[in-house]
Amino acid sequence: MDIYVVMKQTFDTEEKIIFEDGKVSEDGVQYVINPYDEYAVEEAIQKKDELGGSVYVIAVGPDRTSEALRTTLAMGADEAVLISDERIGSDENTISKVLASYLGSKKFDLILGGYFSVDNGAGQVAIRLAQLLDIPHVGSITKLDISDGKANADRDAEGDLEQVEVTLPAVFTAQQGLNEPRYPSLPGIMKAKRKPLKQLNLDDLDIEETELSPKTARTALSLPPQKEAGQFIKGETAEQVKELVEKLRYDEKVL
Amino acid sequence: MVKIILVVAEHRDGALRQVTYEAIQAATLSSAENDQLHVAVIGHQLESLTEPLSSIDAEKVYLIDHPDLQQYNPEAYAAALKQVIDASNPDGIILGHTAIGRDLAPMISAKIDAGQISDVTNIENIDDQVVFTRPIYAGKAFEKKIFRSSPWVVTIRPNNISIAEPSDGKAEVENIDYAKPASLRTVIQNVVRNTSGKVDLSEAKIVVSGGRGVKSADGFKPLQELADVLGGAVGASRGACDADYCDYSLQIGQTGKVVTPEVYIACGISGAIQHVAGMSQSKIIVAINKDSEAPIFKIADYGIVGDLFEVVPLLTEEFKKVLG
Numbered sequence: 001m002d003i004y005v006v007m008k009q010t011f012d013t014e015e016k017i018i019f020e021d022g023k024v025s026e027d028g029v030q031y032v033i034n035p036y037d038e039y040a041v042e043e044a045i046q047k048k049d050e051l052g053g054s055v056y057v058i059a060v061g062p063d064r065t066s067e068a069l070r071t072t073l074a075m076g077a078d079e080a081v082l083i084s085d086e087r088i089g090s091d092e093n094t095i096s097k098v099l100a101s102y103l104g105s106k107k108f109d110l111i112l113g114g115y116f117s118v119d120n121g122a123g124q125v126a127i128r129l130a131q132l133l134d135i136p137h138v139g140s141i142t143k144l145d146i147s148d149g150k151a152n153a154d155r156d157a158e159g160d161l162e163q164v165e166v167t168l169p170a171v172f173t174a175q176q177g178l179n180e181p182r183y184p185s186l187p188g189i190m191k192a193k194r195k196p197l198k199q200l201n202l203d204d205l206d207i208e209e210t211e212l213s214p215k216t217a218r219t220a221l222s223l224p225p226q227k228e229a230g231q232f233i234k235g236e237t238a239e240q241v242k243e244l245v246e247k248l249r250y251d252e253k254v255l
Numbered sequence: 256m257v258k259i260i261l262v263v264a265e266h267r268d269g270a271l272r273q274v275t276y277e278a279i280q281a282a283t284l285s286s287a288e289n290d291q292l293h294v295a296v297i298g299h300q301l302e303s304l305t306e307p308l309s310s311i312d313a314e315k316v317y318l319i320d321h322p323d324l325q326q327y328n329p330e331a332y333a334a335a336l337k338q339v340i341d342a343s344n345p346d347g348i349i350l351g352h353t354a355i356g357r358d359l360a361p362m363i364s365a366k367i368d369a370g371q372i373s374d375v376t377n378i379e380n381i382d383d384q385v386v387f388t389r390p391i392y393a394g395k396a397f398e399k400k401i402f403r404s405s406p407w408v409v410t411i412r413p414n415n416i417s418i419a420e421p422s423d424g425k426a427e428v429e430n431i432d433y434a435k436p437a438s439l440r441t442v443i444q445n446v447v448r449n450t451s452g453k454v455d456l457s458e459a460k461i462v463v464s465g466g467r468g469v470k471s472a473d474g475f476k477p478l479q480e481l482a483d484v485l486g487g488a489v490g491a492s493r494g495a496c497d498a499d500y501c502d503y504s505l506q507i508g509q510t511g512k513v514v515t516p517e518v519y520i521a522c523g524i525s526g527a528i529q530h531v532a533g534m535s536q537s538k539i540i541v542a543i544n545k546d547s548e549a550p551i552f553k554i555a556d557y558g559i560v561g562d563l564f565e566v567v568p569l570l571t572e573e574f575k576k577v578l579g
Contacts, residue, residue, distance in 0.1 A: 013509040013529040017395040024396065035510050092361075093370055116357075118509050119392055122373035124361040131365035136330055136440040139358045142503075152444075157327070157354035158455060159504040161447040167440045176496070176503040176510060215370025215407070219386060220399040227535055230556035232547075240559050241569040244541065245577060247557060252539050254517045255461075255485065255574070 001053030001146075003044045004106070005077070006099055006113040006126060009061055009068035010034040013118055019221060033068045036114025039174035042181040043144060044112050045076040051146060053109070054078045058102060060088060060095050066197060073192035074184030085201040090120070091214035096128035101207040102200075103133060110151070111171045115140045123173075130171035137171035138164045142178050258290040261345035262313075263336060265355060266296070269303035273458055274351035274411070276418035279311060281349050281411050283419060284378040285385045293317065294426070295339040297332055299325040312419075313426040317342060321433035326443045327355050333362040334436045340367060342431060345406060352410035353457070364408045371408040372400050376415040376515075393509035393532035413458045414515050449504075454488040456505065461487025462516045464507060464534070467494040468523015468544065468563055475501055477567045478522055484574045490514060492530045508533035520570075522563040526551030543567065 011017075012030040019025060033041065044055045055077040059065045062084060069080035081102070088098055103111070111130070116123035123139075130137035142161075143154035146168070155162040156175045184192070202212075233240045233247075248255045260282040265272040282292050291314040296304060301320045308316050317339045323331055336359065340348070348363065350356035352374045364371040376397075377388035386399050387409060456462065463482040465475055475489060482489045490512070491505040507514055509532040519537035524530060526542070526549055534540070535554055542555035543563045552558040559566055 011392065013393075013532075014527070016528065017392050019396075024392075091370065092373075093364065093368075096365065121391060121393060122371070123357050124364065124371055124373060127358065127361035128365040131362050137362075138441070139329070140354070156504055158457065159450040159453075159502075160354070161449060162327070162443055163445040163447075165442045165444055170440070176506065213403075215402065215404045216372055216400050217403055218398050218400055222397050222399075224390075224394060224397060224536060227540070227554040229553045230540075230558065232552070232558045232560060237561055237565050237569060240561065241566060241573050244557055244559065245570070245573045248518065248539065248541075249577065252518075252556075254539055255578070 001047060001051045001110065002108045003047055003053055003055045003110045003112065004103065004108050005040050005044045005055065005057045006111065006129065007037040007041065007057050007059045007068065007072065008034045008117045009059065009065045010117055010119045022221060031064060031068065033071060034114050034117045036116060036174055038181040039178045040112035040114055041072045041075055041077060042179045043174060046179065047110065047146060056081065058099065060098055066199065069197055070192055071184060073195040073197065074188040075182055076188065079195060080197045082199045084199055087202055087212060089214050091216055092122055092124035092128065093215050094212050096125045096132060097211050098205065098207060099129050100132035101205045109168050113171065113173050115173045115175045126171055126173045135169050135171060136166045138166055139173045140175040141172050142175050144172060258286060258346040259293055259343060260286050260290060260347045260349060261293045261295055261340065261343050263348065263350045264294050264296045265351055265353060266298060266304055271304060271307045273418065274353060274413040277413065277416045278349045278351055278411055280419040281378055281416050285347060293343045293345060295336060297324055297335045308426065309424040310421040311424050311426060312422040313424065315343065316426045316428045317431055318428060319431045319433050323435060324433060326446055328441055328443050329358055329362060330436060330439055330441045332359055333366065335433055336363055337366055338431050338434060347406060348408045350410045352412045356410045360408050360410045367406060369406045369408045370402050370404055373410045375409050375411045378416065390513065393513050394536055395532050454486060456488045456490055457512055457514060459488035460517045461485040462490045462514050463487055463520045463522065464490035464492065464524060465495050465522050466492035466524030467498060469495055469500055472500050477564065477571065481567055481571045484571050492524045521551050522567055524551050525549045526554065
């Protein structure tokens with residue numbers, strides 16, 4: 001089995017967002033593997049353990065992303081590739097084309113990714129990639145079984161469960177509940193230092209510069225209106241409850 | 256030049272989903288006066304939708320009705336939608352940011368080589384340019400985006416764009432014969448409707464949410480009872496999901512769902528940053544927690560310091576009384 005994982009490095013979810021010079025400040029920020037991609041990495045390693053083969057992790061992003069890739073190698077991935085180039089930008093269309101250009105020349109059975117990234121949150125890249133490679137996908141999966149060139153996946157559809165069968169190769173995006181990602185072990189971390197982590201730029205890929213012009217652009221960035229602390233409702237429980245219900249009904253008129 | 260905006264309708268149990276009406280409003284917000292609204296409806300046994308569709312002020316409604324489209328199948332739906340796109344020739348396509356929309360939109364975007372802006376919460380016209388607002392970092396910040404090319408694709412977050420007034424429809428309905436793709440590699444074998452009859456969490460007007468303070472799976476029962484009385488849905492924090500008190504599909508936060516209901520009632524939730532990202536844009540936030548220092552109170556409109564197992568059942572009783 002040749003198993004590929006497409007990964008992104010993101011802010012830790014406990015980070016606050018601060019702006020500096022009209023951009024999100026990266027000062028002192030803790031970076032993690034995008035939590036949904038971490039499920040994808042774990043699933044890839046489990047499938048390799050079960051069926052044999054190799055796990056390759058690919059990321060498009062800035063240089064710092066190599067740290068997250070190194071972590072995936074420590075978890076048990078075999079090789080990692082970072083495609084880093086300022087010409088790529090952050091448009092989902094462009095990133096998926098870069099990934100497709102890299103993967104187009106590879107042989108793969110499974111491609112796994114996260115359901116969405118916790119920073120941008122668009123959830124486009126993996127599915128666009130499946131289209132560009134002309135292979136099927138199952139999004140938001142909580143279970144994956146592989147046998148006889150086919151995959152059976154459970155897809156979480158807003159709480160409903162869809163049981164889907166696809167022929168391989170195919171793309172899957174990982175939803176919470178798919179597995180419990182492992183922590184890298186000490187021997188794993190030691191081994192990861194010797195595993196290949198390649199860095200490429202656009203010149204290494206067969207892609208036209210014209211395909212990289214972004215189709216969307218950001219024009220502004222803002223913080224949400226700060227929610228002010230409201231009021232505590234005091235008194236005996238029964239009184240508190242009565243008062244709350246009245247406030248919701250008559251002051252706020254929401255119920 | 257007259258532009259065409261195509262809304263991809265979603266329906267469930269024989270009715271159009273609320274997000275479809277929101278998408279129609281989104282189409283109005285992203286178009287000029289003479290632009291045209293088209294609506295695509297994909298599925299099977301769509302007769303029950305004739306009436307709701309007739310109250311939509313669209314130029315055209317495209318129907319693709321086929322047994323193979325009974326359930327959402329990404330490949331089949333993308334093929335069907337592509338047929339509608341070829342017939343409609345839209346400048347913009349709008350879907351809901353729902354289980355189907357999130358899956359179908361990027362497929363279509365890649366198929367027609369379009370830019371896509373996902374999870375849009377607001378649309379405005381600034382200097383003759385349509386500007387889309389969307390949350391990033393699960394709502395810790397917002398960005399405004401524009402398209403640099405056409406056609407474009409947008410998914411809108413449920414519950415954020417107010418719905419269009421119903422009007423006298425004049426839409427011409429066109430049936431399109433589904434052309435089944437030669438190779439369909441995806442088979443939907445079974446669908447387990449866990450949510451049948453329940454209010455969808457992302458569309459709910461009221462969300463009653465539990466955290467670690469709920470202490471067990473059974474502890475969610477009083478929350479469900481309160482949600483039922485209010486016609487709302489139950490959600491949870493990551494703490495409660497990680498502790499196996501409930502299913503991950505209920506998780507609200509930066510991992511999990513982002514919700515923006517009218518009322519969010521947080522029970523036994525401390526208010527970690529990652530949870531707050533998923534609910535802080537709710538209109539009214541009520542927090543019930545034993546710990547008066549819990550960070551959730553910093554963003555709550557109303558706070559009750561107390562034991563949720565006392566407060567929540569009393570709330571349910573009180574609402575039963577006053578709501579009859």
